Amino acid sequence: MTNILSFLKPAPEKEQTITDKSELNAKYKYWRTRVLYTTMIGYVMFYFVRKNISIAMPAIEADLGISKADLGLFLTLHGVVYGISKFVNGFFGDQTNPRYFMALGLFFSASMSLLFGLSSGVVAFGVFWLLNGWFQGMGFPPCANSLTNWFSPSERGVKFALWNTSHSIGAALVLVLNSFLVVYDWRYCFIVPAALAFVGVLFLLNRHRDKPQSLGLPPVEVYKNEDEEVKEEGEKKKGDFKRFVRKQVFGNPAIWFLCLANFFLYTIRYAILDWGPTFLTEMKGVDLQKAGWLVAGYExxxxxxxxxxxxxxxKVFKGRGGRAALIYMLICSIAVFFFWKLPHESPFFYGILLCIVGFFIYGPQALVGIIAANLATKKAAATAIGLTGLFAYLSTVLSGWGLGYLVTHYGWSLGFLILVASGIAATIFFAFTWNSGYIEEKAS
Known part of the structure; x- marks a missing residue:
């Protein structure tokens, strides 16, 4: 088994032979750009075979007679398995070659989406979607590994945020694509995205690479003339990777506050993303195809x-992302409240409010991973983000099955009350990270 998985080992370091500064800058710029766009496109493909179910849900409900509570249970179990997988694979993501690890996860996830689309039994649906959740957890850890090795702490806010747009790009594109496909057959919502994801596997294998040292380039801190995040030799004397993780991740209170904030943040994010087409058609009377476009606008x-x-x-808070996250989350909570209370005859204004919610929910969603990566350093970034991700996807117990059950029995008003309360809770937990992550500028 070890020999079979040997291809996942980190790529060996090459001797650094480039001495000319301009040549080094050109090489580094090329590879940083290539790693960034490759991981972005790769993660978009992960979304194609993860968020392809929301538009199909009303059609599956009508075709097979599955209740909202059962569909919500699908979302919940998928989310919980994904969260656990993201956490477990965070350990592997910090210690493997992201090029092959990410491609492997996408291949298996696309396979599960294809099998889901070809199935008709409820049990088969459940099995394939749960397995899809596990393989989806292999997507983000290698990206965190790559980004923290190619970009230094002082620039990760912008670069991580740019990369994080792949979440919204992927979700928006698959929503638009499936808005057309669902008109013909809901099964196409799973088969076509899976086919595109298989192409994405080949793209990752062709374009992605491991850390700078594997290409004969210096570590990013040396290139950017910044302090080293991890003193490798000293760390070996103190202990192994597990000891480092216990200290830098599990022993860091700020990361636990991020986890709690992420739970409630994702409750809102996925409630709108997964249930958006459903509550827009039922609560606001929007046509299903138009509902898909509205949720795409949110993304x-x-x-x-x-x-x-x-x-x-x-630029403003000098690495203290908790401050920006608090501001965004507070405004998001207010927007969710107004969306809930807006009269049914105001489609234009609730469309605008949905876009405002999207703007202010995805700001902190991006920042949680950046803050966690900086606090844990590049050595344990994937593990730290995996831990925050575990809490994020445990929230699907509330946003998936919980919301489906409550809305079925008590209506959408209670559902939106829970979303507003979740926004307030996330805002409070972000307040506890107010001073975390400050990066002091080096003197020129």
Missing amino acids: GFGILGMLSSGWMMD
Whole structure:
């Protein structure tokens, strides 16, 4: 088994032979750009075979007679398994070659989406979607590994936020694609995205690479003339990777506050993403195809929110992302409240409010991973983000099955009350990270 998985080992370091500064800058710029766009496109493909179910849910409900509570249970179990997988694979993501690890996860996830689309039994649906949740957890850890090795702490706010737009781009594109496909057959919502994801596997294998040292380049801190995040030799004397993780991740109170904030943040994010087409058709009377476009707009404005929050973290708050996250989360909670209370005859204004929610929910969603990565350093970034991700996807117990059950029995008003309360809770937990992550500028 060890020999079979040997291809996942980190790529060996090459001798650094480049001495010319301009040549080094050109090489580094090329590879940083390539790693960034490759991981972004790769993660978009992960979304194609993860968020392809929301548009299909009303059609599956009508075709197979599955209740909202059962569909919510699908979302919950998928989310919980994904969260556990993201946490477990965080350990592997910090210690493997991201090129092959990410491609392997996408291949198996696309396979599960394809099998889901070809199935008809409820049990088969459950098995394939649960397995999909596990393989989806292999997507983010290698990206965290790559980004923290190619970009230094002082620039991660902007670069991580730029990369994080892949979440919204992927979700928006698959929503638009499936808005057309669902008209013909809901099964196409799973088969077509799976086919595109298989192409994405080949793209990752062709374009992605491991850390700078594997290409004969110096570590990013040396290139950027910044302090080393991890003193490798000293760390070996003190203990192994597990001891480092216990100290830097599990022993860090700020990371636990991030975890709790992320739980409630994701309750809102996924409630709207997964149930958006359903509550827009039932609560607001929107046509299903138009509902898909509205939720895509929510994702689209989320891209702007990510980019602006990353800039605010780096340039305004000097690495203290918790401050930006608190501001964004508070405004998001207010927007959710107004969306809930807006009269049914105001489709234009609730469309605008949905976009505002998207802008201000995706800002802190991007920042949580950046803050966790900086606090844990590049050596344990994937593990720390995996831990925050575990809490994020445990929230699907509330946003998936819980919301489905409560809305079925008590209506959408109670559902939105829970979302507003979740926003307030996330805001409070972000307040406890107010001073975390400050990066002192080096003197020129």
